Amino acid sequence: MAHCHVLFYFCIMDISEFVKNGDQYFLPNLSIDLVIIGYSDAKLKCLLLKIGKKWLLPGGYVQRNESVEDAAQRILKSRAGLEDTFLKFLAVFGSEDRQFKSFLEQFAINEHIHLDQKSWLTDRFVSLTYYALVNYEEIFPTTGDFDEAFGWFDFKNLPEMWMDHNTIVNTARIQLITDIQHEYHAHNLLSESFTMPELHKLYETILGDRIDRSRFQKKMLSTGLYKRLPKLNKNTPGRKPYQYRAKK
Amino acid sequence: MAHCHVLFYFCIMDISEFVKNGDQYFLPNLSIDLVIIGYSDAKLKCLLLKIGKKWLLPGGYVQRNESVEDAAQRILKSRAGLEDTFLKFLAVFGSEDRQFKSFLEQFAINEHIHLDQKSWLTDRFVSLTYYALVNYEEIFPTTGDFDEAFGWFDFKNLPEMWMDHNTIVNTARIQLITDIQHEYHAHNLLSESFTMPELHKLYETILGDRIDRSRFQKKMLSTGLYKRLPKLNKNTPGRKPYQYRAKK
């Protein structure tokens, strides 16, 4: 009886037959999608890519000789040009209807490319999604060239996106809110050195609520995660704030 | 310039060529592995499957017309015979060296099956892992038949397992510890109706620490998640405890 179960599950013959059924794959395709989050003008932004009339998340595939995590970092680097970026796993999106069919048809028409209807690309995809926290200022320093295809969007004003990518971005936004209260990784959205008022404003933006300035500062300092640097010179009235840097 | 990037990423021709390279797949295989957790004899147990000399987690594949979540539930049902089981996503395991080669060779030898060296089964796998909380008593009511192939193992006394499955189980254990303090889902390890002392003992077991009995009871009741039922009749000295049931 035991062997019945074992054989049912691991019977190599059965599954080998099962894997292809008239060029249809048994195992779903696997892709990676990234929610690249930036912070500018006191708003959270998300980097999107435009295809046809809709937008989508930057993404890619896992290659043979790299781990999933490495693939995510590689894709992020190719998109944003940054290394050692803060990247965190978000969720698996694996509904049975996740496929790029309409997306690719639109794209093929636009680019005058022949699209094979049986291509694995039009088949169902399972997406591993990550969110990245990047310094908006350090990305695309020679911006302008990509304007037609890339764009930063306010989280509260997202364009229409392909497939379930709107849902993914929203999931990332909610996850970020819960994460920063435990992980204190939001500083990755700022420059390497930043001031407490800047960090305070960032937290207020992400949480969408007022935070007591006094308590916030004390809490952040008590974590011991930040190293105090010399004061910042600025030309506005008021005290000069200290700068801080995240310890490693 | 913008289009260069777009074409690089979505160039259908390039990727279509890339996907197969002498029967080697470009995209990694995708599998699901389950850490099925039970509670018995005041210990946390994990359901494992034996192949050759080592053990492994129950698992399976995502079929064409089902979501990843549905696949996990289906696999769980086929293993444990339970429906509507508590199941939670754990993590993605996606190192570049995750393959069943030695596992399958051992299996093929044991079962006298010819193993095609180029089979996709021996290729690299990305695993989506879930953990399930089940009622130990309700699983395999006709136990004994499966003894050769299945086994419950104490979390602190795991056997040698194939691939990185030891790591997966350990990750699940740690995740469970952090989860139950926020989600209060541990009651899924008990019968449908349970007493507070039972729940208390369960929490102490999972957290591996003493918990104040008084505070625990008040905290659990204050969540409003549990409905009080009539008292339990038992034949031991002391007060009869109330029974509780998780509200939906």
Next chain:
DNA sequence: CCAAAAGTGTTATGGCTACACCCATGT
């Protein structure tokens, strides 16, 4: 000097901890 900005201090409050106490039941 004044207003704005940044840093620090003070008191009240709510939840958690530890323990004490009370109640029910089998032997």
Next chain:
DNA sequence: ACATGGGTGTAGCCATAACACTTTTGG
């Protein structure tokens, strides 16, 4: 009666909240 086990109450403690106060700087 009493040992055992289950349920509830209470005083101390600590983290958080709300706000007040002080210091620094540009105009």
